[in-house]
Amino acid sequence: MNICVFCSAADLDDRYTAPAREFAELIGKRGHTLVWGGSDVGLMKVMADGVQENGGRLVGISVEFLSAKARENADEMVIAKDLAERKAQLLARADAVVVMVGGTGTLDEATEILELKKHGLHIKPVVLLNTAGFYDGLKQQFQRMEDEGFLPLPLSELVFFAESGADAMAHLEQ
Template sequence: MRDLTTIASAAVAARPADRPRRFAVFCGSSYGRHPLHGQVARNTGRLLAAAGIDIVYGGARIGLMGAVADAALSSGGRVTGVIPEALNLAGVVHRGLTSLEVVADMHARKARVLQLAGAILVLPGGLGTLEEVAEVWSWAQLGLHQVPIALLNTAGFYDHLMEFLRAAAHSGFLSDADLDRVMVDTDPARLMTDVLARLAAAEVSAW
């Protein structure tokens, strides 16, 4: 298995010039039990498309992943899927995307998604979603990228995660600066506005 530095270095190398107008979306391959999860996922896809922001995500047609992609596509948005060879299966992979990239494994998938993304929106999901956000957050902590990360806290889904992270910061295992790297909101439009504001501020500070 490749070490973290190698994977992350590949992820942050040579991004396209239009990267800030393409957001990564991490979310579940299931719908979850709360009806708001599907509704908010679809609304997020529509909002991104309306704002002219492309999506890059894990390439599945199922669950919240499929809901975001379908809503964006039906609203005229562009969606890129990145899927590992092992999951490139009928019934799983979305064949109606703007573009689909098949990569070797899960590590390559995360690296490629981060390479293409100007920001990362995290909707509700399970272990896969948790692993994705934890890894890209830890890469940011190590200074390997500065891509904004935002949690869409639908129906309080991420309340317990944030409680744990605040406890980690209080106990000295996480700095306040690292905790503040991630934006959290219950409203997708407001969260997207905050992400775009952070991107704009970063662009100004770069000058």
């Protein structure tokens, strides 16, 4: 399975990197491919290292203005012209999407993927990996959107909130 992971390129502390390493190990050991933003820094590097060290493949989709940070030893690296093309290629190459901790870029990617799914433009599973309660507030907001009629389909059909990498992988592999 090609698992697209959206996550931060920031250097983060162990409460975020340790669970990322565990999830990366699961991806690699189970023979899956990581499709990610291609950067060799921060949490993106943690994920790529973990997948590669455990036998998984790496497909990076970087973007021209970040190409200097692209991982050199990925199995495949594509340089998109802009962020919109990058997001489209990430989704096109993915069988599933996992959103990990991140900033505005990760949130942008997550909301676009969910909007496309809401409109039936893809049916791929989407998981928000809620490491250390990072997405508790977003989960509450999504629940409010559902409760007040803003979502045209049940929240459970739109996104799965996982509390661990093992939960995320179990959901994807079922």
